[in-house]
Amino acid sequence: MKGTMGIALPGKAATFMASQRERANKQREQLGIEAQSWYRITNAASPDEAEVMLYDEVGGWYGATADQFIADLRGITSPNLRVRINSPGGSVFEGIAIANALRSHPANVVMQIDGIAASIASVIAMAGDRIEMAPNTMLMIHEASGVCLGNASDMEEMGELLDLISDNIADAYASRAGGSREEWRDRMRAETWYLPEDAVTAGLADEAVQMPKAGTPAEPDEEDEPDMARAFDLAAYGYTGPRRDEPTAEATLTEDVRSLIGEEVAAQLAAAVAPAVEDTTPVEPVAVTTPVEPAPEPVIEPEPVASPEPEDGWAALTAHLTLDEPDTWSVLVSNLTTTASSSAATEA
Numbered sequence: 001m002k003g004t005m006g007i008a009l010p011g012k013a014a015t016f017m018a019s020q021r022e023r024a025n026k027q028r029e030q031l032g033i034e035a036q037s038w039y040r041i042t043n044a045a046s047p048d049e050a051e052v053m054l055y056d057e058v059g060g061w062y063g064a065t066a067d068q069f070i071a072d073l074r075g076i077t078s079p080n081l082r083v084r085i086n087s088p089g090g091s092v093f094e095g096i097a098i099a100n101a102l103r104s105h106p107a108n109v110v111m112q113i114d115g116i117a118a119s120i121a122s123v124i125a126m127a128g129d130r131i132e133m134a135p136n137t138m139l140m141i142h143e144a145s146g147v148c149l150g151n152a153s154d155m156e157e158m159g160e161l162l163d164l165i166s167d168n169i170a171d172a173y174a175s176r177a178g179g180s181r182e183e184w185r186d187r188m189r190a191e192t193w194y195l196p197e198d199a200v201t202a203g204l205a206d207e208a209v210q211m212p213k214a215g216t217p218a219e220p221d222e223e224d225e226p227d228m229a230r231a232f233d234l235a236a237y238g239y240t241g242p243r244r245d246e247p248t249a250e251a252t253l254t255e256d257v258r259s260l261i262g263e264e265v266a267a268q269l270a271a272a273v274a275p276a277v278e279d280t281t282p283v284e285p286v287a288v289t290t291p292v293e294p295a296p297e298p299v300i301e302p303e304p305v306a307s308p309e310p311e312d313g314w315a316a317l318t319a320h321l322t323l324d325e326p327d328t329w330s331v332l333v334s335n336l337t338t339t340a341s342s343s344a345a346t347e348a
Contacts, residue, residue: 041072049080050107054087058120059094066097073101081107083128089119092144092165096120099127099172113137113205122204123169126176131205133196139204141184142191144169177203 040053052073059065083102089095102109102124111128118140125131125139133139144165148158170184196208 039069041076048078049082050076050078052076052081052083054083054085054121054124055114056087058087058090058098058124066094066101069098070101073105076105076107079107081105081109082112083109083124084112084114085117085121085125086113086115087118087121087124088116089121092120092169094120095124096168099124102127113139116140118142120169123172126172126204130207131199132207132209133199133205134209135196135211137196139194139199140191141169141173141188141194143185143188173204179203 039055042051081102109128109130111125111131113125113131113133114137116138117125118138119142122139122141144162146158146162148155150158166185166188167181170181170188173179173184173187174181194202194204196205199205200208
């Protein structure tokens, strides 16, 4: 439920906020820029739910003011409103005005933290009927801060104003999550950061949204098993498996070979490759006539040429290794190649 207590502005807040806006307008005029809207409101998401996106700094020197936001907020007529936050904070007084406007809106307001809700953006988040934090998001709370230019009295007055604003913000957290103002001031002084689960434990959020992991396989159902998980069925290709009355592949192959080469040739091939130990039929000797080859023509070997005298001692020691040795055939027929004397040749 939304907190019933609104956030009250300090006594001098109106004057202080007016001076901030005036200074921002002068600076924009000097730089020649126009105010940029830091939010977006749409009714197109669903006929029953409108969406507001706070995806930038709240207010500030260059942002639109809360006046424009509240005027646009009045145009929302959907019964449900989802405010998506990703903001580092910004102007305290602009944020307080926005939070109070969201609290007073008749729609059921769900705050959805998409990235970060820090500083005054965390205070705006407290204005929702329900606060959800997406995975890995963060929420941060700290003390109010500001800039002052002036004398000592001005500095003291600024210090008192900042202390009062911090008490006011601490009351917003306490109203939502419970606890005392001082307990939340201690957490604010420490600048405390909360992960989704920590924010739920502290009471600053209602739910840490859990997202399923992408690509997580679902458990297969035995009764509804996907076709891709079943065993491969060869029946689709006409195969039904071997039957006992069918010939084996070896027998079928043998019959195919016999039909191609004939029974007689197949029998001869089988006999040729059969082991010798299995054939006990005696084989009659066959007379084989070996032709006698004529004696080879005598070969006259040339006279060996004497090697030249070695020039040194090493050559003399190795000279016998370089002489050509006659082959065996030459030695056997050497007596048949003796040259007859000239007288015998004449007589013949």
